[in-house]
Amino acid sequence: MxxxxxxxxxxxxxxxxxxxxxxxxxxxxxxxxxxxxxxxxxxxxxxxxxxxxxxxxxxxxxxxxxxxxxxxxxxxxxxxxxxxxxxxxxxxxxxxxxxxxxxxxxxxxxxxxxxxxxxxxxxxxxxxxxxxxxxxxxxxxxxxxxxxxxxxxxxxxxxxxxxxxxxxxxxxxxxxxxxxxxxxxxxxxxxxxxxPARATDALDRNPATRRYFRTRWLRSLRAKHAFFPELLDVEKLERIPLVRDMTECFIGQLAARGEVSFRSADEYFAAYAVLxxxxxxxxxxxxxxxxxxxxxxxxxxxxxxxxxxxxxxxxxxxxxxxxxxxxxxxxxxxxxxxxxxxxxx
The missing domain is CATH 3.40.50.1820 (Alpha/Beta hydrolase fold, catalytic domain)
Structure with a gap:
């Protein structure tokens, strides 16, 4: 094979x-x-x-x-x-x-x-x-x-x-x-x-897929925020139109809380890529x-x-x-x- x-x-x-x-x-x-x-x-x-x-x-x-x-x-x-x-x-x-x-x-x-x-x-x-x-x-x-x-x-x-x-x-x-x-x-x-980095960029280029994944991710984050509001500033994420930029903000917030060591979305994506x-x-x-x-x-x-x-x-x-x-x-x-x-x- x-x-x-x-x-x-x-x-x-x-x-x-x-x-x-x-x-x-x-x-x-x-x-x-x-x-x-x-x-x-x-x-x-x-x-x-x-x-x-x-x-x-x-x-x-x-x-x-x-x-x-x-x-x-x-x-x-x-x-x-x-x-x-x-x-x-x-x-x-x-x-x-x-x-x-x-x-x-x-x-x-x-x-x-x-x-x-x-x-x-x-x-x-x-x-x-x-x-x-x-x-x-x-x-x-x-x-x-x-x-x-x-x-x-x-x-x-x-x-x-x-x-x-x-x-x-x-x-x-x-x-x-x-x-x-x-x-x-x-x-x-x-x-x-x-x-993951290229996949995120690809879905962002297509308005339909961007809207689909962005809507579902925000829905999930809002549901999480309802129980654990201290974890994330969801309102800040809601103002960002692209999923990649949302991810950049998301990782930045986790890093500020000491939950991750990634300095950027690209570092985060690379950590679970299979290339x-x-x-x-x-x-x-x-x-x-x-x-x-x-x-x-x-x-x-x-x-x-x-x-x-x-x-x-x-x-x-x-x-x-x-x-x-x-x-x-x-x-x-x-x-x-x-x-x-x-x-x-």
Whole structure:
């Protein structure tokens, strides 16, 4: 295996939905028949010590939702699914993928990162005092270790999309360099944000994506501020039109409180980027699935990843950002791309 960039299962949608905007928008359409929530189980996880600097000595708590295999007598393994920035366990692509997986004999666990979640059974903003940031890999790894143990003797897989794909790749590094996860056999990252700085600039250039992410981030920060007003000057952030400049201000406020040592947004972005030779220490098979026309994740960075026998980078001609949708009628195909990666692991 190596970086030949050729998709195992080429995604070839109808010409009328091949554009980046069509793919990205259609990804938000939820199909009929999604009933994953009827047998999901809320799980609260001990995610180890707090690395935000806000609550030293206190254990971080993260939560997620478990669904068992729906195929009697078949347990192909446990798949942990990671959402993107300002998404959650109940985001469209998460529940569509999870439902497809449980119908194929996999159990799934949809983990929510800090300050993310649907708010159905608990308030995600009150679980921990410190504010989410992309560098908090330690607590995610601690939660992942607990999820992996739930697989028992079965294989364990990690699948992440967008920022969740970034976390998935860093968890593959953690498994390879720090502490192995129980029975981990495959990691799949879909449209991963491997270069957060360039991704932020890309979403800022597009008024629609800038408005979408800026609105959701501000909503999240306001919700956090309602419980912990001393952490952040949200009103100052509300006056800033660009997400990059908001991030600069956000990091500056955290640095002033002694919570981070980053001197700029670029230093912060670089701290959780997955670029160049970042994946040359892999000990677990890892696949990246992305699209040339992703409006948020520039494709050029994937060509610059150093090759590795366990790394497979598949670049589709279209798919938008976490889209991979065909129409008419609307048919979500992301699971069709991911399933072969798990079944052939």
């Amino acid at each position: 190596g970086n030949n960039y050729t998709p195992r299962t080429p995604f070839q949608p109808h010409p009328i939905v091949r554009s980046a905007s069509a793919q990205t928008v259609l990804a938000m359409v939820r199909p009929k028949g999604i009933d994953l929530m009827r047998d999901e189980q809320l799980v609260l996880l001990d995610a180890g010590p707090d690395y935000t600097g806000v609550e030293p000595g206190r254990t971080v708590r993260l939560h997620g939702y478990y669904n068992p295999s729906r195929v009697p007598g078949i347990q192909r393994g446990l798949v942990m699914i990671l959402h993107g920035w300002e998404g959650c366990s109940h985001s469209n692509y998460n529940v569509i993928l999870a439902q497809r997986l449980v119908e194929k004999g996999f159990a799934t666990f949809r983990l929510n990162l800090r300050d993310h979640g649907p708010g159905l059974h608990l308030n995600p903003y009150t679980l921990n005092k410190g504010i989410f940031r992309g560098t908090l890999i330690e607590e995610t790894a601690a939660a992942t270790a607990q999820v992996a143990s739930m697989a028992g003797k079965s294989p364990f897989y990690i699948v992440g999309a967008s920022m969740g794909g970034n976390f998935a790749l860093r968890l593959a590094k953690w498994h390879s360099e720090q502490e192995p996860f129980h029975n981990l056999v495959k990691v799949v990252a879909v449209c991963p944000a491997i270069n 160049g030779d970042a994946l040359t220490t892999l000990t677990v098979r890892t696949t990246i699935l992305t699209a040339k026309n992703d409006p948020v994740i520039p494709v050029s960075d994937f060509y610059e990843l150093a090759p590795h026998p366990l790394l497979d980078v598949q670049i589709h001609s279209t798919g938008g950002h976490c889209g991979f949708v065909d129409a008419p009628p609307v048919r979500h195909r992301m699971a069709d791309l991911i399933l072969p990666e798990l079944l052939n692991a």
